[in-house]
Structures are given as structure tokens and as C-alpha cells.
Amino acid sequence: MATSKLLTGVTTPPALSTLIAERLREMITSGQLAPGERLKETELAESMSVSRGPVREAISLLDREGLVESQRHRGARVITLGYDDIEEIYSMRLAIERLAMERCAERIDEHVLARFDEVIAQMRKISLDEPGDEHVRLDLEFHDLVYETADHSRLQWTWNTLRSQVAMFLNARTDRSEFRSKLHQEHQEMRDDLASGDQAAAVRSIEKHIGWTLRQIRKVRALENGPDKAGPLSGPGPEGKTGL
Numbered sequence: 001m002a003t004s005k006l007l008t009g010v011t012t013p014p015a016l017s018t019l020i021a022e023r024l025r026e027m028i029t030s031g032q033l034a035p036g037e038r039l040k041e042t043e044l045a046e047s048m049s050v051s052r053g054p055v056r057e058a059i060s061l062l063d064r065e066g067l068v069e070s071q072r073h074r075g076a077r078v079i080t081l082g083y084d085d086i087e088e089i090y091s092m093r094l095a096i097e098r099l100a101m102e103r104c105a106e107r108i109d110e111h112v113l114a115r116f117d118e119v120i121a122q123m124r125k126i127s128l129d130e131p132g133d134e135h136v137r138l139d140l141e142f143h144d145l146v147y148e149t150a151d152h153s154r155l156q157w158t159w160n161t162l163r164s165q166v167a168m169f170l171n172a173r174t175d176r177s178e179f180r181s182k183l184h185q186e187h188q189e190m191r192d193d194l195a196s197g198d199q200a201a202a203v204r205s206i207e208k209h210i211g212w213t214l215r216q217i218r219k220v221r222a223l224e225n226g227p228d229k230a231g232p233l234s235g236p237g238p239e240g241k242t243g244l
Contacts, residue, residue, distance in 0.1 A: 018061070020044075020048060021061045024059070028168060029164055034078065035078050039068065063076065065165075093210060097143070101150075101190070102199045104202065105197055108197070117191070120188055123138050124184045139183060143159075186212075
């Protein structure tokens, strides 16, 4: 019997290092592990009851994702996102999400629309007082579906490499109440533009969505630090850089 037939239906469980990376990623993006905090292999291994090898591999994976910075003889630390970092993350996000929305509008069907509606229904149900990470989870779930429907492997790969840093930023936002209050409304508008099949309208809706975020963050930055100072996890840089 061919090996391929023997393996039919067999699912390989994820590697231990992958599971550890998932847990550490969640802790970083939610803020349980703070920007600049050291990741000590021995302590992490003991707390998870595993050897140091899988922990080291997990940290290496997060380093490649940009969530962790490893320095020789100094170990690894959670990244600290400054204004230039946020500028790069969100200018890149805007660029790839324009293409994702355009392709999604071209390929959307009733099944995909039903999945969008389910996510938006959950957005409507959650209270403004719910933990912020639940709002962020639904936000990213909506955008994950956009990329899935866009059906573009290299676009998907780019989003996957950026997604954790976007989650980290969203969970650390200082304008949480406004972000939560606009969540279902803005995503409903994007869903309706996608449903129309109008690619130009879909692109405009994502420009409005991400552009609003950039403007709000720049306001906070100007109030806290002034327009020319760099700081951690607060805003994307001088007004006008992205043309929004």
C-alpha cells in the first residue's frame, strides 16, 4: 500500500515549540509581557514544565515575527514599538489591505458574507466594558477573513508576519473607548462595500478605517510628546508621512 494512502486522515500535532510560541505571542500581544521585558529561557521552561530547547525555538520564531529582539549575550526581550515602528506597521498594513479588500470584493459570495455577518453580530453583542482583547480578537478575525477570501498566498504570508505586531499595538491603544464604540459600525460599512462588489468602494472603506486610526494616534502623540519626539507604542510619526 502506498505511503500516501496510509497517511490519509492523519494529522500531525503541532510541535511543542509552536504551542509555546502561541502562548508567548498571546502574552505579548495582550500586554501580559510588557515591552522591553526579558524572556528568560530557564524561568519560562520551569513555568511551563518543559525543557529549554522548545522555549529557545519558540523565542526564535517570535524573533522572526518581529515580536522579540534577541541580542548576543543579553538574551531576548519583548520589542518596544516607537513612533517610527508604528508608522512602518500601519503604512505597510494600509498598502496590503488595499489589495486584500479589492480582491475580496471580487471574490465574495453568500457563504463569506454569512461569516462576516457572524463576526459583526459578535461585535454588536460585546459590552464596551468587556476586556479589550476580545474587541481586538474580533477586529482581527474580520480582517483575517478578508485576507482568506482574497486568495493570494504571498499577500496572506505578509499579513501573517505583520499580524502579531498589529495586535500588540491595538491592545495597547490609549483611545480604547472610541475604538470599541466604532468597532461594529466601521466593520459593517466595510462588509457592505465588499458585498456590493464595488472594488473601489471597498478600498475607500479600508482607507477610511485605517486612516482614522492613524489620525487618532497622531493626536495622542502630539498631546503626550510633541510632534518630534519618539516614544513607545503610541503613534506613527509626523503627520503627512503616509499621505492620509
